[in-house]
Amino acid sequence: MTSEVAAVLWDMDGTLVDSEGLWSISMAQLAAHLGGELSAATREELTGSSLRRTASTVLREVGLPDDDAAVTSAGRWLLDRTHEVFSRGLPWRPGAREALATVRAAGVATALVTSTYRELTEVALDSIGREWFDVTVCGDEVSATKPDPAPYRRACELLGVDPSACVAVEDSPTGTASAAAAGATVLVVPAGPDVAAGERRYFRDTLVGFTLGDLRLLHPTSVE
Ligand SMILES: [Mg+2]
Structure with a gap:
């Protein structure tokens, strides 16, 4: 059939x-970790995005440069944080x-x-x-x-x-x-x-x- x-x-x-809700929390935490804040509109816009695009967008939104090294480091932070959250079950x-x-x-x-x-x-x-x-x-x-x-x-x-x-x-x-x-x-x-x-x-x-x-x-x- x-x-x-x-x-x-x-x-x-x-x-x-x-998990999008959990990602949303990690993203907000990354922004806070970098000394800024993430708008609800940006969080929504990043739904389903790649890790690098997410990291780069968060960096720009908090007013930091989004060069390669910064994106890699912010991406790593996001991965580690989300790893912790995911391991509690989805x-x-x-x-x-x-x-x-x-x-x-x-x-x-x-x-x-x-x-x-x-x-x-x-x-x-x-x-x-x-x-x-x-x-x-x-x-x-x-x-x-x-x-x-x-x-x-x-x-x-x-x-x-x-x-x-x-x-x-x-x-x-x-x-x-x-x-x-x-x-x-x-x-x-x-x-x-x-x-x-x-x-x-x-x-x-x-x-x-x-x-x-x-x-x-x-x-x-x-x-x-
Ligand atoms: Mg999806």
Whole structure:
């Protein structure tokens, strides 16, 4: 029934787990550590961003230079702080665990495609579980991070599937842009900032009640 969908590509932060809120706290703490403050608008804008872009934006917002060394050091601080927070366990987004189990049980190939670095993703996977994913692609393992299509392309390459036959599940404008640019159909489950409507973008308020039927409807070839 779902054989038309070659793979489901899961975003992590904000889609599977409520880690965007935790990132938001780490970012605010970094700003405070650097002697400044972060506006709510900037925090929202940084949802789904890469570590370097986040560090650089925080530095500029608190009035500090964002040269390479400063970005590396602020990024390291952010990683360490978030590592500590993640290791206490991550709260699931509503319906996410059940949705992962539904896809797994159907035998559809799966990937985790995250902007989060490998070392932190491994901490998150301790609480999410590794068994849900055939492959995992992290932010420090690709030539460019979301919104660039590189992470989704890489996941499809590892799975040996065509992106156009895949469904990506995303929560942020950045992640949705990445998956769409790679050619995947996107199931958008917004967690924070609004995601603009667009071709092959489908919206759901939450993953509660997600079924294989959702995948069938999502993929154009399966509704012909
Ligand atoms: Mg996300």
